[in-house]
Amino acid sequence: MTDWKEYKVSDLLDSKSLAIGDGYRAKNSELSNTGLPFARAGNINEGFDFANADCFPVEDISKVGEKVSRVGDIVFTSKGTVGRFAYVDESALRFVYSPQLCYWRSLNKKWIHPRFLFYWMQGKEFYSQVDAVKGQTDMADYVSLSDQRRMKITLPPLPEQQAIAEVLSSLDDKIDLLHRQNETLEALAETLFRQWFVEEAAESWESGIVTDLVDLNPRRSLSKETVAPYLEMSNLSNELYHPHDWYDRIFTSGTKFINGDTLLARITPCLENGKTAYVDFLKAGEVGWGSTEFIVMRTREPLHPFFSYILARHSDFRNFAIGCMVGSSGRQRADVDNLATYEMKLPPPDVIKRFNKHIEPSLQKMKLNNDQIRTLTRLRDALLPKLMSGEMRVDTAEAETAIAS
Structure with a gap:
């Protein structure tokens, strides 16, 4: 770990290598049912769920300036439930940040790998600095922009940042794939239920x-x-x-x-x-x-x-x-x-029998997926602090990942 170097976040901000910002303070009258999702803390938890989110009109987007998501942003809940994260990848909807959220944005990807930054923010160095400041008020937990700008970050050389990010993101990608498989299987089960027990329920039942x-x-x-x-x-x-x-x-x-x-x-x-x-x-x-x-x-x-x-x-x-x-x-x-x-x-016996026949294989597959998700999540959570501290080398982590997969 001798080639890892500690930096003041303020120095990275001054050198335009990093940007940290919070959300736009929108009035209720500015929000709409159409436009870009207006992301609040409740929409963030290891990903994004904008199903019930308010929207910010596209025609007014110039009002929010830099407070619109970009690919590579790390989203951080900084008020109330402090410490939930999400990474903005290419598949994420573009959205407007609310004041409940902060973003960390690498402006120099030859110096700070965005995915590495995402995992660093889930590690001990970041959490210890958050814990030191989040309870300083009598109000709900809060980590201000000033607090974040006073933090320090330890970075390895870019090739090692990239290698660490690849190991951890490969696990996250596998977990995400299994989750999406289960979403599809569960949606199919709900469709069968609706068709067979509601829409096609006969008057004779x-x-x-x-x-x-x-x-x-x-x-x-x-x-x-x-x-x-x-x-x-x-x-x-x-x-x-x-x-x-x-x-x-x-x-x-x-x-x-x-x-x-x-x-x-x-x-x-x-x-x-x-x-x-x-x-x-x-x-x-x-x-x-x-x-x-x-x-x-x-x-x-x-x-x-x-x-x-x-x-x-x-x-x-x-x-x-x-x-x-x-x-x-x-x-x-x-x-x-x-x-x-x-x-x-x-439902009559023949419909029950048909339903049971279709559901059991899907449930077995979902159970298998969930068991694997739990195993991979535990492995990721075990590897993350060791990789972020330099305690474990990337080749060792890759070997453990291969065994688990």
């Missing part, structure tokens, strides 16, 4: 309610003081079935679940945001637990267990669940007794 097909909050047993897998609400995805993470924790009180259960967030705004999960990450016979704000849904046989998950994602069912919410403003929860009255057509 028996009418019923959701509890004819799904048990709500079935009893599960887990003794106090037992160490068991714990799932936080924050680790449920808004779009996909697999949770982001879980960990072992001593059971006290909470919702209990087993493999094959669906977890539906019942509290605002988690329900409206789409937080839902299908449990397939436990060991055989294992019972997990989590937030008391989960509704557990268990499909009745002979329907495939994944049916309850797809039902929970179905817009009509979710809107009904939102309509079942009771309680004071800001702490409303879906009432399970009301949810149990959701009316639906009951």
Whole structure:
């Protein structure tokens, strides 16, 4: 690591090798339904999700100056939930930065490799400097532009920056590919559900309610003081079935679940945001637990267990669940007794058999992908600090990556 050199960020800014900026302070009257996405912190988390973002009109884009994304930018949430990142690659939509975000932009790519900069910002040197300043006010965590400009950064020669970036980005690319495969498979499953159980539901099908097909909050047993897998609400995805993470924790009180259960967030705004999960990450016979704000849904046989998950994602069912919410403003929860009255057509055996046949291979593939995602993510997270500190050489990291892949 003798050829790594520490720089003051301010010197890199002065030499026009690096730019750091924050977002445009837009008035509500300036935003629109069309134009470039107006990116806020909620749109950023290891990527971009602009599905519900406001837009900034293209005809007014001259107002924002440099506060428009460029390929190679590293996006950093600097207010509230500090420390989420995204990299602007060629596939990303062009967007306008809001004041909740900052960007770091390499202006001299012969000196600072953008991808290396992205990974450096997720490493110990950057995090330690962020931690030292983010809690200095009585308000929510905040890292100002002045704080960032006073930081220091350690850089190896450009060839090593590039080699490190290639190792880590190859893992991220594989993870992203597996995620996209799962998005496609899950979308196909939702399409089958909508076609077979909604659009093509025959008048001759028996009418019923959701509890004819799904048990709500079935009893599960887990003794106090037992160490068991714990799932936080924050680790449920808004779009996909697999949770982001879980960990072992001593059971006290909470919702209990087993493999094959669906977890539906019942509290605002988690329900409206789409937080839902299908449990397939436990060991055989294992019972997990989590937030008391989960509704557990268990499909009745002979329907495939994944049916309850797809039902929970179905817009009509979710809107009904939102309509079942009771309680004071800001702490409303879906009432399970009301949810149990959701009316639906009951599919005949031949449709159930056809659905089960199509779903099982897709679910097996998604499970395999998720297991690989978890392995690759752990490897990336283990390699990143070692590569960024110079503790591990690139050739060693490449060998470990090849084994995992």
